[in-house]
Amino acid sequence: MYSGIIRTTGLILALALAYFLAALLITGQGMHQQIMPFWAPAGIALGAVLRFGPAVLPGVLLGNFAFNLLIPLTWNESLTFNNALTALAIGTGATVQAGVAAALLHRFKSLPLAPKSGWALLAYVLIAGPLSCLINSTLGTSAVYFINDAGGSAGFFKDWLLWWGGDSFGAIVMAPAVLALFPDKAAVRQRRWPLVIRLLGVVGLVLMLNHLLMLRLDGQLRRDFQRDIRLVEAQIFSAIQKNFADLAYLGQRFAEPGGMSTEAFRERVEQLTRDNPSVRAYSWDPVVEVEDRHAFEQMTGAMLGEPNYTIYGESLMPNDPLIPVQMVEPRALNRKALGFNLLSLGDRRRSVILAQSSGQPVVTEVLNLTQAPDQPGFLILHPVYRLVGENGPLQRKRELTGFMVGVFTVSQLIDGALNGAGITDVRLRLTEQEAETPFYSDFPDAVLDDLIGHFTLQVGQRNWQVEAMPGPDYMAANPSSNATDMQLLLVLSAVISTLLVLSMHDRERVLMDEVDRQTQSLAFQARHDDLTGLPNRSHLMETIRQRVLGPDKQPFAVLFIDLDRFKLINDSLGHQAGDRMLQQLAQLLSRHLPKDTMLFRMGGDEFILLVEGDVQRASVEADRVLIATTLPLDIDDVRVQITASIGISLYPAHGDDLGMLIKHADTAMYRAKAQGKNRYVVYSEEFTDQAFHSFSLEQDLRVALSERQLVLHFQPQFDLKTMELVGTEALVRWNHPTRGLLAPGHFIELAEETQLIIPLGWQVIELACEQMKRWEQQGVDSPCVAINISPQQLLQIDFVEKLNKLVDGQGVTRTSIELEITELMIMQDPDLAMMQLHRLRESGYRIALDDFGTGYSSLDRLKYLPLDRLKIDQAFTRDIGKNPKDEAVILTIIALGRSLGIEVLAEGVETEAQLRFLTQHACNSVQGFLLGRPIPADELFVGV
Template sequence: MGSLGYVFASLILAVAYSASAALVMGTGLHAQIVPLWVPAGIALAAVLRFGMGVLPGVFLGNLAFNFYLTSSWVDSLLAANLLSSLMIASGATLQTGLAKYLIDRFGANPLQPSHHHGLYRFILFAGLVTCTLNATLGTLSVYWIVESPGSAGFLNDWISWWMGDSFGAILVTPLVLALLTPRHEMRLKRWLRLVSQLSMVILAILALNHIFLSHLQTQLNRSFQQDIRMLDAQIKAVVQQNLSDLTSLESLVLPEGRPDPEAFRTRVLEIQARNPSVLAYSWDPLVPQHELETFEAETRRLLNRPDFAVYGASLHPEDPFVPVQFVEPLELNAPALGFNLLSLDDRRRWVLQAQRSGRPLATQIINLTQAPKEPGMLILHPVYQSQETNPLLGDKRLVGFMVGVFTVERMFRAALQQIGLQNIEFALSEQNVDQPFFTTAELPQQSPLYSRFLLDVAQQRWAIEAYAGLDYMAMHPASNAQLMQTLLVVVGCMGALLILGMHDRERTLMAQVHRRTQELAHQARHDDLTGLPNRFRLMEAIQQRLTFMPELPFSVLFIDLDRFKMINDSLGHQTGDKLLRLMTEGLSRRLIEGSELYRTGGDEFILIVNGDIPHAIQEAERFLHLCSRPVEVDEHHLQLTASIGISHYPEQGDSLDTLIKHADTAMYRAKARGKNCYEIYDQGLTTAAVHSFHLEQDLRVALKERQLVLHFQPQFNLKDTHLCGLEVLVRWQHPVKGLLPPGQFIDLAEETNLIVPMGWQIIEMACEQILMWQEMQLMVPPVAINISPQQLLEADFLEHINEILARYGITRSQFELEITESLIMQDPDYAIAQLHALREAGYRLALDDFGTGYSSLNRLKHLPLDRLKIDYSFTRDIGKNPRDEAIITTVIALGKSLNIEVLAEGVETQAQYDFLRAQGCDSVQGFMLGRPVPRHELELSRIA
């Protein structure tokens, strides 16, 4: 929508806002707070439909309505009305904008919620939360700035405002949104059902509210009429009291025809103290013209006022004077002293009427001296005295007038206060006169509560019109509008929620089905543990590449974690799973653009890398480095390595199966090279893989058919050259290939985990041979057997070997178990504990190939060893490499310091033999002294 479109939409919104406000303004008891505020919903729906650009329409509509409303009933400055209207309009605009933001942010559109909690969020954000904003600003405005009528207190006004805005935002917003829905986005039947249902709910709420207000008005009117009857009686009592007070003042008139000044003053002050409507009392005597000078002189003496004089000439020459002689309170009414009532036409008329009737006469005074803005009432009470010449005849003569001046408003307010009423306004007029001579300052233009009654006051009859303002209705005990209207709003919100829920049920169900389908599709294509794409997703991705981008080269990197099974076996699968999650999270974050990582098995991954082979090699090297980073899992410091095989499309395969098979073959070649490296596939690897596969199958058969044979290599003591031990070396008598050395099948056995059953078979074969030699009465030295790490780290290794030796009756000291440094490196704590258990059980322990590994000397001192074996790689260079000789010398010295026997392997020359003997080496073995031979070629001494 362009800028002109927003301007046009804002103007339409402003008109709609003001018009709807005018329609619902009579739904409450407050002049400005409407408990069912429809415009809030119109504004929010328009902003949701057309965007924030129509917010000016909300501001203008609210401003126009509130300024007109306050100007019509608030007698205050224009600035106050404008400030209040600006404050309310700003609050409404901010409230609508905030609701729009929250609804969009949390997907709470009432017609299309993005979540199954969307409707609850709509009620929360559109109404209950955001409506507190304008409720606070608006209530502060009408409560403190313009003081609009109908207030029930700040808290109740705030609740009514908040409730009214919530009604509009929650109930009206969905209806207007539905009406603003474009035709192409609606399904007519569902749309009609939604509009009709929401309309019926809103109309029902408004109708119920109207019925309730009508019933409430009837109750309030009945109560109001009762209050007016009480007020009528109280006003009459106040008037009668005023007349009684005048009569009591008449009794103060002395025979001299005047009251005593001090007694008069005291009595007036007493009356004024209990009657706040009294402004003044005065004594106005009747003075013949010929006695005027005497009267003035006597009054100066009585009042001690030398300046006293009667002023104002009588209108008729034959008229006497009726001057003000005494007036109280004097301080406020001193200018009235000496005023002649007969000098003004209306006063003369009142005096003559009171004189003729002989009774008090009440008249209204438009402007009072003390309170010019307060109309007053003046009562002339004629005072008569008996004739001294003939008192029995009862003849009386008029001596003057006792005059009382009262404010009408104070008289009425006093009457209200005495009966405990508030917030009732009045208009007073003479009977049969339309224009009132007195009205209260806040007289409502229209009031549903009205009463008219007549008041007779000293020969006058006044018509009194009483109005109950909005404050009367809001504060009256019979008014419970807020509770009922709150209930209506709650019921309406529940109805709207039910309707919207039913309307959205089909869409919600479809969304749930779609979402669940997506979740299942994601689960079908991703690994549960790591969240990586799985083999199924890999097949889809490769198929898409081959179909849509056949010219794009890429490489398949088959990644297998080295020795991961050992972590599962030793630390548990839970630790292994955590390690996989942490490692894959780190690898996923560091993938370069164009690379995709998949998990295809327990510890197997496939990495797809776009580009040529050098790019794949670069990524393989980077991946090996990332895999080798240490990871902390459950207080274990773990470090893995990986073996990677690489195949490249299209040179090494044009299908996924072929590429994976070739990468897998290359990966096994990498493992065979020592692990923690990568290998690029070539055709020769396939041949080697086929050979390895067949060899593995033959090895399984060999274990089953016991095709393994044992050879023994003698070990000699250098001190006396006697035989001190035999090392068991395994050979494989292959039915086709003949006798195979261990180098051709031991690595394969370790890789396929056949090394464990092979190890137990070798131990049993060694026990059988030892038992055979012992039965032949031959002297059998300790027999050394190599134990693989996988076998030794088994939890039941000690129990198993004890059971085998016990079955053959072989003593444990007859066996020397040879281990390598790699065993210590894999799990140092467990391995050392296992070795101590073996040593305590009586087995001899030897560390084979010492010096070729990476174990620390600090760890060596904790190993319960009987023998260190120097690797032949050091022995063969004796006499050629001084460094190797230095190492041998150091190892021999280390063995002596730790009380561990030292044996050197690979002794093949006399020079090697002499050097080792000269350095104090304990024992040797090698081709010079004896090659590995079958059992029948070994010569053993007989027991003497």
Template sequence: MYSGKLRTIGSIFALALAYLLAAFLITGQGMHQQIMPFWAPAGIALGAVLRFGPAVLPGVLLGSLGFNLWIPLTWNESLTLSNVLTALAIGSGAMVQAGVAGALIHRFKAYPLTPESGRSLLTYALIAGPISCLINSTLGTSVVYFVNDAGGSAGFFKDWLLWWGGDSFGAIVLAPVVLALLPERKVDKMRRWPMVIRLVGIVGLVLLLNHLLMLRLDSQLRRDFQRDTRLVEAHLFSAIQKNFADLAYLGQRFSEPGGMTPEQFRDRVAQLTAENPSVRAYSWDPVIQVEQRAAFERATAEMLGEPGYAIYGESLLAEDPLIPVQMVEPRALNRKALGFNLLSLGDRRRSVILAQSSGQPVVTEVLNLTQAPDQPGFLILHPVYRLIGEYGPLHRQRELAGFMVGVFTVSQLLSGSLEGAEINDIRLRLTEQDATMPFFSDFPKEGLDALIGRFELRVGQRNWQVEAMPGPDYMAGNPSGNATDMQLLLVLSAAISTLLVLSMHDRERILMDEVDRQTRSLAYQARHDDLTGLPNRSHLIETIRKRVEDPEVRPFSVLFIDLDRFKLINDSLGHQAGDRMLQKLAQLLVARLPKDSLLFRMGGDEFILLVEGDVQRASIEADRVLIATTLPLDIDDVRVQITASIGISHYPDHGEDLGMLIKHADTAMYRAKAQGKNRYVVYSEEFSDQAFHSFSLEQDLRVALDERQLVLHYQPQFDLETMSLVGTEALVRWNHPTRGLLAPGHFIEMAEETQLIIPLGWQVIELVCDQMKLWEQRGITPPQVAINISPQQLLQIDFVEKLNKLVDGRGVARTSIELEITELMIMQDPDLAMMQLHRLRESGYRIALDDFGTGYSSLDRLKYLPLDRLKIDQAFTRDIGKNPKDEAVILTIIALGRSLGIEVLAEGVETESQLRFLSDHACNSVQGYLLGRPIPAEELCIGV
């Protein structure tokens, strides 16, 4: 809890610092003190709120407050209440603006880096910029314009527009950069850095273009400012000359006989003061001899109506006369000056002496005025002479009558000159020649020194060094300094460029996400089965490899699961039903197996289960699988039950790699099938010997077929009434080169499993036909030969055509060949089997049903089969005289054959009692060891 609060506090101060630094960096990009056209902090605030939530909003207030308190300090000596209130209002507006924008973006899901559509990007741009930025631009401009006249205003609307555009720039362009630099989760750097670089490039390009614009405007501003500075110089010079002219005019009036009355003086001064606001006072200070003092005081008191008028301030030297202030206007504001003796002060005495000796006006040092103690001012002493004598115009003499004194304020002199030049907000700094400190300055603490203009101004005997610089209002009002339109155009260009970059990034993101999804999908598909979703063989290989390579590998077992008679499901219900059954069975097994076991599908109806632990644990899980597989499954409205055979191999006892473990588990699985299916068998080494023997035998059989190592033995068949030879059954033998003569029981089942039974069957038919042709060539009438046909061979579509071609090609009569089929053959595909049998009958072959009574043949179907002979299986014959039930079956088959008109032959007759039983009950024919064993054709006794 506390760590979360600390992180939040840290985020707040980090945001405040970032906001403040960005504000400092962006300062100088505009003409206004507080209104910046590219306000990057707005984007930092919005990005932080979108990333960290509204809890960091106080950081926006702190950063904005710090910057807006720093701005006035660069222009004023101290903060004012209006400065603080302005900073609080702007900071609050920035905080509210970021919060509202973040809430709206979340509400409309208009995230800039992960937009749902192109419309989402447009929504983001509208919310982040034009809509939300109305808040602080309106509040901030109003406060700056109406509450705190910070200067630099180009008018409320333009200030508002520039503020709105600057905040929009930051929010639209910078917020995505912040989000990319502070992602919520680990993302691909190759994806986000190009976007960041592009967006930063947009910012840099905009600032560069603005900088070039500022340089161009600055150059123009310099030219305009230098022109205005010369204009100010001219107006200042004119104003000072006017002051001298006014003093000369007043002095001339006093030099005339009778001078000026106080009323005339007052009226004239009022007129001059109205025309020249820099004037604080005009005074007439006549020269009075010391002996005339009393008379002068009485006359002046009477003239002015000032009974208390008296000269004060004694002259510094005894020989000095008195130069008192006799009249001063405006009198009400300068009454204390009445009677003041100019020669009572050293600086005034020096100015009087200088003016008297030069005959020119003299400007005193700067002084603080009584009327304006906080403003520097100056005095101009203009000597006034009176002409005396009657020597003609060229020989007249003059004497010093007194001084016209003008009192002026520097600030009013300067402001009046600026107003006369119609120039707004030029700051001036005045320094006496050779002085180190200025006596007047309204420069800011930090000025734009590069824009300072300089000129000299001579005032009387003094030289003033004047420095001028433009104030913010001058730059805002100057046509060359008004960059609002171009800067707003740059803001719009930056916003459009940002949307294009974000759109490009979004397309790249979608493309990369699709590539990632496809890659993950392909990787998933490569390691999982498409049908069941289970891990596949590749996944199994990877899993086993990792386990075996693990130094701390633990024992585990491999369970090879094969479904019993699954082919029957596909053949009877269809492959789609078989697929659905595999899916349901996979789901059932996954749900019932423990979490530490892994189920894989190898393909078809084969599965592999990895089980942790010893063989006993594997046996428990094998029982669980066997129980699960026997549960009924509803497939296409058909309830299906199936069983499985499982072989188990154990690591490391039965192998240390996947190949060996699967091989041994597969061997054990086949042993389970051989033992009756629906069971599991744990691998034993003897299974490998048997498997190797079976594999070796298969390979030898393939060679045997190529080298025609098969031979035929023939077992005679006899008619029971005549005991004459009526036919033979061809029985195949394998003359193995090393193992000798092998009976069918050694290789027929293996041939059926490996599909070698088909080429084997055709080779048997060829051997029979060749033998029958050989008998004919020797003049022997061939007996009827019965040939066993495998189900795989009979159910080939082209079997009949191929058989006819082979038999006819050998020149053998089709009627001499009897084809023996089994009940299982008919059960596998009844319709196709029935069609093939009828085609064989139509072709002229005899048809016999072998092993009758051991299967589940339908008697209804039997009556439609084109049969010539039923063969009673030896399983019934061997128990004649021992089992009445077997005898009853035999009698039933004989009766069935007689009623259907089908000959009946009994196999396996080995005793006389069996022969008599069959003869007594009218069986048609027999074969067995009693009458003849299978022998080579050369040993078969056939009459010529």
């Protein structure tokens, strides 16, 4: 009796130890904290109960409970009551699961090493895995999800599914190995080692593949996280820039004559606060001279309805003026700030001086906010200037009139940036440059150093060092972290492999038949498209090879068929509807095409049709396909009609291999699309020549930019009253090493298509600045130089900063540069363009609107543009004396410029009659071939 108890106790302890050690070895096979796939201990438990009986079930509970108590400690967590309760629930579920599975297998005589029949093996797989494993997957996932909530969940269903698959893997694959290691029959004992080796080989292979998968997904997770960090950086930068833009807009309103009323200020701040949760306050702080203090206090008190309004806080230096808070919103939360003098505190005074000297917004040190004492915040001081002087645009000066001040919370700014990026559970830690402690952090106590991203934010005149790390929910939600599908596929593969191993000896014939069937199926699938059943690319390659290498080389045609606007079907009706349409279209074409043709699906909405014969036969079949594709199809109760574009190449005229034939047919197909779609085009060698010419020119242009082959010619601009040189326009030319000097018409359009226009534009600006500096060194008093700016360049968010850095670095005066924009440029993104133009004006540049009258822009928007000059397009100038309507447009533009105080310049003046007309009607200035063609810089001032 005692020996039996001792034996049972030993078995229980041995099972508990084996369960515990197997659980430790299996950790790290998944990427979620709670769920560990390929749960081999489930099979150890089931195998032990099948072999030694239900008396060993306490060992399952003991081993599982011990392991799940240890897990929180490996995550740097303290042991809590919830941890213990979760461990008990999971251990109970594992015990019940092993006992139920063993009872059912005995009941249906489906023991894996002694099946009653072939069907019994299938019953074993179903009972040991999917059926019985529902118990612990449901109980354990519920305990982890609702009791422990350790973080990193991929969602209840996915966690449950992975748990269920992992237990199924262990029960199905490991239980037979345990039974083979501890057999109770001599027959089995004699054959057990090959069986054990095969079963453990399945386990090892699956775990190795899973390990490789985890390594790949871990690398992908790191790359995705770095990508998301760049996105977070961009979102935070964008949010800060939005704050700068809002302050600039409010400051501009206060710089206008008459300033901004308290009601308008309150309404605008309420709108900005609704749109930007990080805002805590906006205030207007004008510059007030000391002698004007009393008058300012009385005027402000009456304007705000605050009779007790006074300026408090004396300036630190005797020569300092006062910069008091005149308006602040929301006033109820910030009433104490009214009248506060920015120059009364040392840090505020330093920020004011820095903002005034740089002309740029300045961010103060991070501080505690009275409006939100539990959150760090910061102030942005935005200097506001107004233009003074009446001697014309070039002589006007800027005068500091005050500061727009914004108060913002760091946490709300970060939350808004993360929400804008669609990213959850990324932890950030922000530190002022050279500071030892962060001013903001939601990092946990335990930090994974290898998953921390770094970047620097330039906020005003300060640098913030930002560290970011993913939280457990981010890691679980990230697509690269979710290996559920692949792991379930590996589980399925392991189950199938185990079933094959177990039935190998007594089901060899069935297995061979199944292998033959699978082989045929795989061979068919390898040569046919899964969606449509049509032959695929591999089949096409075999067919072409046989035709080309065979003894009877008959001519044939390759028709490359591409559906027009098929993406619209997927986007509007969904990809499933698109798949059904492809299936119906494949069936339709197969019915309408002759039997001596072969239709292949290349992928997506692309098909290949092989047609016997010459170009006439190919044209007939192309027409047949075009007609067939336009027949209506019913997709999900929607009547759909579509067209196709077809390119045709001929064998052997257009190639003697599949690659060349498809390439030429594809080229012809794109030509058909360019000609309007729903047609066919036969390949011609000139198509390739044109494509090569465009490609070659693009490559040459890239070399030209790197080798600075671009040169500038300058066309003079003359004042019509004095006929003196008042300006010049920089026009780019390309000094091509073999084609000579190329005008912009040869390469500008290509540069815009290939996005090379941005580096080209910067090189033009750099060349212009270099030339202006040379003129200055030569003692030439050069006039203002006009430079054309592309839309892509203007709409870059950092365009103004880069331009200022380039111009200042060359030592060129900003007021000597006139930046030409077009109406079309403004219409692409009016708000951003308007903001950029005002920033350029504040930076000191002149702004000209080129090709005026051709872009249909709004006159209402025109009055807000900070323009110095309107340029009448030469399309109107050249018809002076010929078309009264064009003359009327010119007179209207001149009158509009005069009323808005904007200079008007006429382009394209080529005749004396045009010059007389413009002079008579008081146009300010002109340029054109009559007075001067574009010439190199060294010829511009010859004889002047």
